[in-house]
Amino acid sequence: GAVVSQHPSWVICKSGTSVKIECRSLDFQATTMFWYRQFPKQSLMLMATSNEGSKATYEQGVEKDKFLINHASLTLSTLTVTSAHPEDSSFYICSAGGTGRQFFGPGTRLTVL
Amino acid sequence: SQQGEEDPQALSIQEGENATMNCSYKTSINNLQWYRQNSGRGLVHLILIRSNEREKHSGRLRVTLDTSKKSSSLLITASRAADTASYFCATGGGSNYKLTFGKGTLLTVNP
Helix, strand or coil, rough: CCCEEEEEEEEEECCCCCCEEEECCCCCCCEEEEEECCCCCCCEEEEEEEEEECCCCCCCCCCCEEEEEEEECCCEEEEEEEECCCHCCEEEEEEEECCCCCEECEEEEEEEC | CCCEEEECCCEEECCCCCCEEEEEEEECCCCEEHHHEECCCEEEEEEEECCCCEEEECCCCCEEEEEECCCEEEEEECHHHHHCEEEEEEEEECCCCCCCEEECCEEEEEC
16 A cells, blocks of 8 residues: 655754655655644644645645645655754654645654753 | 544444444545555555445445435444544545545544
């Protein structure tokens, strides 16, 4: 089946620093990738839709200058949390559009101190 | 905004019992999907049911869809402790379209 990886699986950083999270489709090409955020005991909320070779589409309320998304190839999308603050601490999950449906990565746990 | 609303929010049962979770949604759909998430982990795709289907089975899972009521149910039969997880319904999706998730049901299966 289609496999999506995320790196790192967890990261702890200091407030004010930037963190980059990678999402890779390992055995298929994905024109579209999605980034979700999940706070503890809550559901997944879509942050943005990442299209290869074009600008990402952000959901209402998500700051595009804070959450930078780059989808430079058909197998890699990156999410950079700039100037991270403790309220950005969350579980970030990506998905990649495959044949007929999306395939999810294992998630990245971000903790901002 | 949340498209799906699951109920109950939490469900605790004994091993061997059946677990039923419900999901309601607001807009018309092409399909509805159910996912499982173990604590702190990624999502596992369980089953997809299309809008022209009423019922679908996969192993111990049974999903129903009632488009007239805009609702779906997930039944897990003969539950096991390993079924303990959060279960989410989601609408939308496909290769290029975003998924909208419900709030989820936290299922606890006690040994």
